[in-house]
Amino acid sequence: MGTLRVGMVGLGVVGGGVAKILQESAAELARRSGRRLELTRVAVRDPAKSRDIALPAGIVTDDLAKVVEGDACDVVIELMGGTTTARDVVLRALANGKSVVTANKALLATHGAELFAAARQAGQTIAFEAAVAGGVPIIANLSQCLTANRIESLTAILNGTCNFILSKMHAEGVPYSDVIAEAQRLGYAEADPAMDVDGTDTVQKLTILAQLAFGAVADWATVPRGGIDTLDLADVRFAQQRGYTIKLLGVAQSTPTGVQLRVGPTLVKNERQLAQVGGAFNAVRVTADAVGELLYYGPGAGRMPTASAVVADLVDTAVGRARLTFDTLGLWDASAPGPAIASPADAIGRYYLRVIGDDQPGVLAQIAGCLAAQGISIASFLQHEPLTDGKLVPLIITTHDTTEGAAARACDKIAALESVQGKPVRLRIAD
Amino acid sequence: MGTLRVGMVGLGVVGGGVAKILQESAAELARRSGRRLELTRVAVRDPAKSRDIALPAGIVTDDLAKVVEGDACDVVIELMGGTTTARDVVLRALANGKSVVTANKALLATHGAELFAAARQAGQTIAFEAAVAGGVPIIANLSQCLTANRIESLTAILNGTCNFILSKMHAEGVPYSDVIAEAQRLGYAEADPAMDVDGTDTVQKLTILAQLAFGAVADWATVPRGGIDTLDLADVRFAQQRGYTIKLLGVAQSTPTGVQLRVGPTLVKNERQLAQVGGAFNAVRVTADAVGELLYYGPGAGRMPTASAVVADLVDTAVGRARLTFDTLGLWDASAPGPAIASPADAIGRYYLRVIGDDQPGVLAQIAGCLAAQGISIASFLQHEPLTDGKLVPLIITTHDTTEGAAARACDKIAALESVQGKPVRLRIAD
Ligand SMILES: NC(=O)c1ccc[n+]([C@@H]2O[C@H](COP(=O)([O-])OP(=O)(O)OC[C@H]3O[C@@H](n4cnc5c(N)ncnc54)[C@H](OP(=O)(O)O)[C@@H]3O)[C@@H](O)[C@H]2O)c1
Ligand SMILES: NC(=O)c1ccc[n+]([C@@H]2O[C@H](COP(=O)([O-])OP(=O)(O)OC[C@H]3O[C@@H](n4cnc5c(N)ncnc54)[C@H](OP(=O)(O)O)[C@@H]3O)[C@@H](O)[C@H]2O)c1
Numbered sequence: 001m002g003t004l005r006v007g008m009v010g011l012g013v014v015g016g017g018v019a020k021i022l023q024e025s026a027a028e029l030a031r032r033s034g035r036r037l038e039l040t041r042v043a044v045r046d047p048a049k050s051r052d053i054a055l056p057a058g059i060v061t062d063d064l065a066k067v068v069e070g071d072a073c074d075v076v077i078e079l080m081g082g083t084t085t086a087r088d089v090v091l092r093a094l095a096n097g098k099s100v101v102t103a104n105k106a107l108l109a110t111h112g113a114e115l116f117a118a119a120r121q122a123g124q125t126i127a128f129e130a131a132v133a134g135g136v137p138i139i140a141n142l143s144q145c146l147t148a149n150r151i152e153s154l155t156a157i158l159n160g161t162c163n164f165i166l167s168k169m170h171a172e173g174v175p176y177s178d179v180i181a182e183a184q185r186l187g188y189a190e191a192d193p194a195m196d197v198d199g200t201d202t203v204q205k206l207t208i209l210a211q212l213a214f215g216a217v218a219d220w221a222t223v224p225r226g227g228i229d230t231l232d233l234a235d236v237r238f239a240q241q242r243g244y245t246i247k248l249l250g251v252a253q254s255t256p257t258g259v260q261l262r263v264g265p266t267l268v269k270n271e272r273q274l275a276q277v278g279g280a281f282n283a284v285r286v287t288a289d290a291v292g293e294l295l296y297y298g299p300g301a302g303r304m305p306t307a308s309a310v311v312a313d314l315v316d317t318a319v320g321r322a323r324l325t326f327d328t329l330g331l332w333d334a335s336a337p338g339p340a341i342a343s344p345a346d347a348i349g350r351y352y353l354r355v356i357g358d359d360q361p362g363v364l365a366q367i368a369g370c371l372a373a374q375g376i377s378i379a380s381f382l383q384h385e386p387l388t389d390g391k392l393v394p395l396i397i398t399t400h401d402t403t404e405g406a407a408a409r410a411c412d413k414i415a416a417l418e419s420v421q422g423k424p425v426r427l428r429i430a431d
Numbered sequence: 432m433g434t435l436r437v438g439m440v441g442l443g444v445v446g447g448g449v450a451k452i453l454q455e456s457a458a459e460l461a462r463r464s465g466r467r468l469e470l471t472r473v474a475v476r477d478p479a480k481s482r483d484i485a486l487p488a489g490i491v492t493d494d495l496a497k498v499v500e501g502d503a504c505d506v507v508i509e510l511m512g513g514t515t516t517a518r519d520v521v522l523r524a525l526a527n528g529k530s531v532v533t534a535n536k537a538l539l540a541t542h543g544a545e546l547f548a549a550a551r552q553a554g555q556t557i558a559f560e561a562a563v564a565g566g567v568p569i570i571a572n573l574s575q576c577l578t579a580n581r582i583e584s585l586t587a588i589l590n591g592t593c594n595f596i597l598s599k600m601h602a603e604g605v606p607y608s609d610v611i612a613e614a615q616r617l618g619y620a621e622a623d624p625a626m627d628v629d630g631t632d633t634v635q636k637l638t639i640l641a642q643l644a645f646g647a648v649a650d651w652a653t654v655p656r657g658g659i660d661t662l663d664l665a666d667v668r669f670a671q672q673r674g675y676t677i678k679l680l681g682v683a684q685s686t687p688t689g690v691q692l693r694v695g696p697t698l699v700k701n702e703r704q705l706a707q708v709g710g711a712f713n714a715v716r717v718t719a720d721a722v723g724e725l726l727y728y729g730p731g732a733g734r735m736p737t738a739s740a741v742v743a744d745l746v747d748t749a750v751g752r753a754r755l756t757f758d759t760l761g762l763w764d765a766s767a768p769g770p771a772i773a774s775p776a777d778a779i780g781r782y783y784l785r786v787i788g789d790d791q792p793g794v795l796a797q798i799a800g801c802l803a804a805q806g807i808s809i810a811s812f813l814q815h816e817p818l819t820d821g822k823l824v825p826l827i828i829t830t831h832d833t834t835e836g837a838a839a840r841a842c843d844k845i846a847a848l849e850s851v852q853g854k855p856v857r858l859r860i861a862d
Pocket of ligand 2: 440441442443444445446474475476477478480493495509510511512513516534535536537561562565731732733734737
């Protein structure tokens with residue numbers, strides 16, 4: 001096999017890292033691939049921009065066609081982001097007989113079925129290790145290493161920005177609004193972090209994992225989603241007092257009625273490994289019938305960790321492993337529809353509730369009545385000292401297992417009580 | 432591609448699990464492999480033995496030749512253990528044009544170079560995911576997922592029996608001798624656990640990982656090795672008082688003079704993830720130039736987790752990925768000698784020392800003098816209350832970075848002091 005000519009779209013955070021690895025580890029990569037990997041074209045928005053990576057003259061272009069069409073590249077790495085031009089880039093590359101490597105979770109979560117159909121049609125492959133959990137090779141592990149297993153559940157911390165912010169809120173007792181500002185200053189959060197902090201990014205990654213683990217096709221926009229942007233420091237404190245850490249978890253679970261998916265701030269017992277994942281790190285806990293439990297932990301983003309995943313895909317493509325995996329996995333294959341997505345209302349689990357009630361007799365009985373009416377039994381109950389104004393008390397309740405539907409109905413009833421202020425805060429407790 | 436006819440040698444703990452997965456997940460495995468996997472021959476010592484797994488008549492035999500020769504099997508899974516007959520089984524299978532899957536770390540650590548040369552010669556492959564860390568897919572991760580990286584270090588808990596025993600010693604304050612008996616009763620330790628508890632098993636697995644991560648060829652018998660069988664409960668207590676947990680760690684590190692390898696009970700700061708790996712679990716921490724840090728955690732042994740790894744290899748072999756990986760990795764390839772094994776005396780690190788001295792003036796000065804003479808500086812020093820007889824005091828010292836050679840020389844000098852009883856206990860502190 002001759003040199004593999006590599007085209008790339010995007011030379012930003014991740015693209016720059018990929019170019020660096022291709023330059024600095026050329027000899028090792030050639031050995032591990034059985035052939036040379038040569039960067040022949042890189043498309044960017046602005047070729048005149050000064051960059052910290054020096055490429056041979058004539059490689060960088062603002063003409064996408066020079067990468068995705070013609071004869072200069074055998075494979076195309078898409079690292080521009082977004083779902084419009086990026087979709088076009090991938091489709092054109094495939095149509096022109098080029099396999100694709102991408103780190104773009106938004107693209108796959110939104111257009112996965114279309115892109116994979118196009119790849120099959122064109123006889124090409126798509127590899128996407130970097131799209132979920134950055135440097136943590138969870139895609140390869142689900143596709144290859146756990147193939148003897150029926151996956152039962154995935155429980156994952158998939159957004160480093162959120163985990164960084166949550167870790168700070170816990171350690172320093174500072175509210176979300178203060179930490180997000182600091183995270184932006186330190187570069188742990190984007191200038192516009194909306195998709196991170198509202199849970200969108202986690203949901204998109206989770207639906208990709210659900211496709212791999214269960215063959216389930218989920219519309220990410222319909223997955224129940226909570227973010228950390230609405231998380232109150234008070235709940236962090238109350239959770240801590242009970243021995244819990246709040247994490248933004250994405251959960252995918254095989255159940256008798258289909259695959260349950262959800263994302264939201266979740267109370268995790270401090271002793272659990274996921275509770276101990278600090279800073280901007282990611283982690284994925286997998287339970288499966290044969291292996292039992294596995295945990296993967298590592299950097300979920302950043303230039304070099306993400307580039308490490310992209311280049312692993314590139315080597316897999318160069319060696320020919322990507323083709324074998326692509327052909328046998330049949331991802332997003334309309335002719336082999338996967339399991340149903342279960343109704344979120346049927347999801348079973350425990351809840352943490354915080355209710356602000358008037359400091360007067362009978363409130364507790366009314367709240368307990370609302371829960372009992374939905375068949376929800378209380379695991380623990382704590383009435384705190386009145387808030388500063390002396391008239392309102394926070395009531396912290398944890399429940400035994402119930403359904404999401406019952407918990408939501410009970411909270412609606414509680415919110416309607418005259419002696420209760422506002423809507424209860426309701427968070428899941430991890431199993 | 433037609434059916435892949437699978438022969439197996441061994442139907443014990445792991446072999447029984449493999450047979451179970453092949454039976455119960457036949458349809459899924461066929462889909463994921465693109466072909467049927469059919470168990471056609473299983474060799475055992477005693478075909479008459481009653482087993483908890485029912486196989487079709489005529490499959491089970493005590494004639495190894497029916498598996499490794501002739502035409503009944505396309506691949507051979509070696510799950511009998513040992514290094515003599517097992518070596519013969521693998522060589523004969525290869526010579527007869529059959530690729531091999533094995534879980535046998537002792538075999539690979541002892542005869543890896545010979546077996547891989549034979550496989551190359553025969554145009555066949557050897558896959559061995561289950562040989563290290565059981566259900567944790569560390570082999571595939573080092574071979575494929577981290578291929579864009581230069582590995583810097585591996586720090587690993589690779590023996591579940593030892594970790595189970597250590598966890599009990601820490602949690603319950605009971606000495607090694609009591610726990611090992613219980614572990615055997617519960618089935619966490621073999622009837623003859625010598626190779627586990629003296630560190631041999633960990634060393635063998637570590638040398639296999641060192642081949643994958645660095646291309647280093649190490650004779651496992653020459654790697655510095657400590658076990659838990661000589662670990663004193665007193666040191667567990669003193670370590671705990673200082674915020675450390677003692678773990679049996681295997682460490683492989685790239686250094687300027689070659690690859691450093693060692694196995695031994697090691698003090699790990701409680702906050703570190705490796706310190707929190709409990710029970711019979713394994714974990715591998717990898718540091719590498721691009722990805723930074725990754726941690727893998729899961730069951731290191733047991734019927735189904737180990738079978739999960741074996742069947743993953745089998746699917747890789749069926750799909751053809753194993754061939755591509757085998758050809759490009761060039762493991763144990765005499766024509767591409769890897770880095771040198773560094774001299775253990777040059778290993779740099781911190782130490783925990785426990786010295787039993789006479790309770791009289793001047794002892795401390797003498798000990799400190801022995802350390803200073805080797806250029807070792809003291810990080811912390813604690814003289815405990817005299818032992819029950821009132822005449823001897825335990826002195827606990829932690830050092831700053833020094834070399835193994837200097838630490839060993841200082842301890843020899845300390846042991847020779849008249850005011851000191853016996854040899855100092857010396858344990859590494861993890862970086
Ligand atoms: N950053 C991470 O840690 C991380 C982690 C995992 C996955 N990802 C994913 O990786 C992808 C890239 O992220 P990034 O952080 O590297 O983004 P980035 O730093 O913003 O870089 C984007 C690159 O794409 C180029 N580009 C944008 N629009 C283009 C167009 N129309 N034509 C040609 N080039 C265009 C830009 O060119 P100019 O340089 O000229 O502006 C830039 O080089 C995204 O899908 C992201 O979700 C990122
Ligand atoms: N057990 C674990 O958790 C684990 C984890 C990782 C790796 N491994 C490795 O996996 C391998 C197997 O371990 P295991 O625990 O499954 O061992 P095991 O339970 O002792 O089973 C050994 C099997 O090999 C058969 N056998 C032994 N000598 C034979 C011979 N000369 N000819 C034909 N068959 C023979 C035995 O036959 P009979 O049944 O008739 O006696 C038995 O079925 C070992 O290399 C071990 O290191 C084990």
